């Protein structure tokens with residue numbers, strides 16, 4: 001697994017505001033969108049393109065266009081939905097699939113309550129989006145859903161990751177082609193499985209249930 005941790009003052013600045021407990025849901029939502037567009041820049045570095053010839057007003061020239069079949073973006077509900085608009089702004093032709101997962105807050109095990117993905121992912125570049133990589137249980141399960149449909153090229157984008165989650169994802173995807181792009185790699189998990197320093201519960205902060 002290749003791991004890329006963003007190292008850019010704009011990203012760190014926006015993450016700092018996101019972490020702040022006094023940041024309101026509307027600001028949290030728009031910062032999440034902004035952050036994913038910045039992270040998407042790195043995450044799509046190897047997006048497949050084909051050459052095209054076009055006419056400019058001046059001459060004929062060659063450029064590139066995103067290859068078919070289109071990339072697939074998969075937000076992990078609920079919190080991953082907060083990253084979807086930013087991701088599709090960067091990849092407007094992408095198809096969107098959905099995975100609904102909730103972590104049991106006692107056992108920290110994820111359960112899947114919704115799944116809507118294309119049947120055959122064997123030739124699709126897949127981008128999974130979820131703001132938080134904590135124990136890694138949810139993201140590992142999501143990536144294995146994609147592998148089970150034949151995916152061989154998977155990139156995950158998370159705003160924050162814990163070392164425990166990175167290690168778990170690495171272990172569960174050994175030998176597979178997986179990229180992980182993080183806005184920041186935090187210190188650790190606390191005794192309740194929350195990322196430290198983290199930002200709290202991303203879904204609650206996005207959707208105003210706290």
Ligand code: PRP
Nearest residue numbers: 077078079102103134135136137138203
């Ligand atoms: C959060 C987060 C991840 C998961 C990370 O979702 O968005 O999906 O927890 O934890 P893990 O790495 O330990 O699995 P949650 O299950 O709270 O659901 P929500 O998005 O509906 O809030």
Ligand code: URA
Nearest residue numbers: 134194195200201202
């Ligand atoms: N899920 C969250 O939303 N936040 C954490 O810190 C861990 C899991």
